[in-house]
Amino acid sequence: MKQAMIKPAEYARRRENLLQMIGPGSVVLLQAASEKTRNSDVLYPYRQDSDFLYMSGFSEPKAVLVLVAGASGNRSLLFCRPADPDRAIWDGPRAGLEGALADFGMDESFDIAELDKRLPALMEAAEKVYYKVGSEPEFDRQIMRWMHQLHDTKDAHIPQELVSLEHDLHELRLFKSKAEVKAMRKAAKVAAKAHIEAMKAAPTATNEAELQAELFMVFYRNHCPWSYQPIVGAGDNGCVLHYIDNNMSIKQGDLILIDAGCECEGYASDITRTFPANGHFSAEQKALYELVLKSQLAAIEEIRPGKQWLDAHRVVVDIITAGLVELGLLEGELDELIDAEAYKEFYMHKTGHWLGLDVHDVGDYTIDGESRQLEPGMVLTVEPGLYIAPDCELVEPRWRGIGIRIEDDVLVTREGCEVLSKDAPKSVKEIEALMQGK
Ligand SMILES: [Mn+2]
Numbered sequence: 001m002k003q004a005m006i007k008p009a010e011y012a013r014r015r016e017n018l019l020q021m022i023g024p025g026s027v028v029l030l031q032a033a034s035e036k037t038r039n040s041d042v043l044y045p046y047r048q049d050s051d052f053l054y055m056s057g058f059s060e061p062k063a064v065l066v067l068v069a070g071a072s073g074n075r076s077l078l079f080c081r082p083a084d085p086d087r088a089i090w091d092g093p094r095a096g097l098e099g100a101l102a103d104f105g106m107d108e109s110f111d112i113a114e115l116d117k118r119l120p121a122l123m124e125a126a127e128k129v130y131y132k133v134g135s136e137p138e139f140d141r142q143i144m145r146w147m148h149q150l151h152d153t154k155d156a157h158i159p160q161e162l163v164s165l166e167h168d169l170h171e172l173r174l175f176k177s178k179a180e181v182k183a184m185r186k187a188a189k190v191a192a193k194a195h196i197e198a199m200k201a202a203p204t205a206t207n208e209a210e211l212q213a214e215l216f217m218v219f220y221r222n223h224c225p226w227s228y229q230p231i232v233g234a235g236d237n238g239c240v241l242h243y244i245d246n247n248m249s250i251k252q253g254d255l256i257l258i259d260a261g262c263e264c265e266g267y268a269s270d271i272t273r274t275f276p277a278n279g280h281f282s283a284e285q286k287a288l289y290e291l292v293l294k295s296q297l298a299a300i301e302e303i304r305p306g307k308q309w310l311d312a313h314r315v316v317v318d319i320i321t322a323g324l325v326e327l328g329l330l331e332g333e334l335d336e337l338i339d340a341e342a343y344k345e346f347y348m349h350k351t352g353h354w355l356g357l358d359v360h361d362v363g364d365y366t367i368d369g370e371s372r373q374l375e376p377g378m379v380l381t382v383e384p385g386l387y388i389a390p391d392c393e394l395v396e397p398r399w400r401g402i403g404i405r406i407e408d409d410v411l412v413t414r415e416g417c418e419v420l421s422k423d424a425p426k427s428v429k430e431i432e433a434l435m436q437g438k
Contacts, residue, residue, distance in 0.1 A: 027126040028067035050357035174363030175377040187269035192423035194218035227268035230260035238403025272407035279435030291323035310371035313351035383407030
């Protein structure tokens with residue numbers, strides 16, 4: 001197997017950091033994602049829970065991670081499925097209890113079948129039990145059963161608080177380490193290449209599905225599975241924000257909007273490009289495209305330490321609204337239009353989101369009601385768009401059915417920012433040259 005970018009020592013450091021935050025006398029319980037049936041005996045591809053993955057690097061189902069912050073030091077315990085030569089014939093090998101110690105840096109490992117037997121005693125040693133309260137009904141019930149068990153045991157010590165784990169853990173996840181940035185840079189590089197291949201294939205493609213195939217070919221050749229169902233929307237479909245059917249025919253003169261990203265060691269990229277199917281922007285397409293691009297470039301200028309998360313969005317709203325007035329899609333006084341949010345008819349989403357192990361990654365966007373300040377190590381998307389619905393009566397027919405979004409993945413650095421997805425072309429000139437084979 002290829003050497004992992006995120007090393008066991010980094011996972012151990014994360015566990016240590018979390019236990020430092022929550023302090024001694026605590027126990028943390030995290031459950032692996034469960035397998036999900038697609039139909040009959042067929043399962044959906046398994047994807048580990050991002051919080052569990054962040055704390056363990058362990059990507060098998062049927063596991064529970066227990067972190068103990070005790071007076072005599074911190075311990076990491078993994079309950080998982082033992083190695084099983086018979087099952088290995090069908091499913092391949094598992095890490096097993098030995099692997100949990102040797103490859104995942106655990107202090108102790110136990111058979112997951114012993115969970116009920118051992119967990120109450122581990123909880124008994126703690127004042128506070130941290131877990132994702134309310135997120136998995138069955139796990140909630142299981143923890144309550146263990147609590148009842150302690151209540152029913154003579155002289156047992158009972159933890160005084162059940163505390164939600166998410167806030168502290170997600171604060172850690174918001175700031176990316178060097179190794180995480182490396183993984184995200186690769187995910188962005190591979191996705192950018194996929195977008196380039198889709199652009200090159202578009203002039204001879206007749207259906208959106210063919211372009212999705214180009215994306216997947218690049219993803220899987222680079223061992224990076226998709227990070228979310230891609231959007232490949234030609235023509236009017238580009239205006240459907242969460243379009244994922246990706247099976248309609250591509251018509252001469254369509255714009256094609258592709259929103260697609262992949263994962264490297266669980267870390268996502270999330271890139272959107274919009275380009276003309278035939279490699280030539282029409283006048284209307286170009287006018288709106290240049291406007292979105294101008295707002296996107298200005299928004300990226302707003303990504304640096306000390307700026308607020310919302311500053312990029314504010315700049316986009318100003319530029320988009322002014323541009324729509326200039327092009328005649330909106331009428332009125334600029335300030336009034338902005339106050340009235342008139343742009344929302346054509347631009348109804350925010351300019352970005354945190355990016356990491358989840359595509360819409362965790363972390364607070366506001367602190368005490370104020371938009372959060374950007375700090376080095378945060379990664380976010382910058383993705384303004386314009387969507388003129390095919391049946392929009394507010395504008396001349398020539399603008400209708402044009403959907404555009406341009407999205408990059410941006411790392412906040414000490415000096416400003418780094419656009420991780422910069423390899424994907426986005427100027428009109430670059431796109432047309434690539435698609436026309438120049
Ligand atoms: Mn996005």
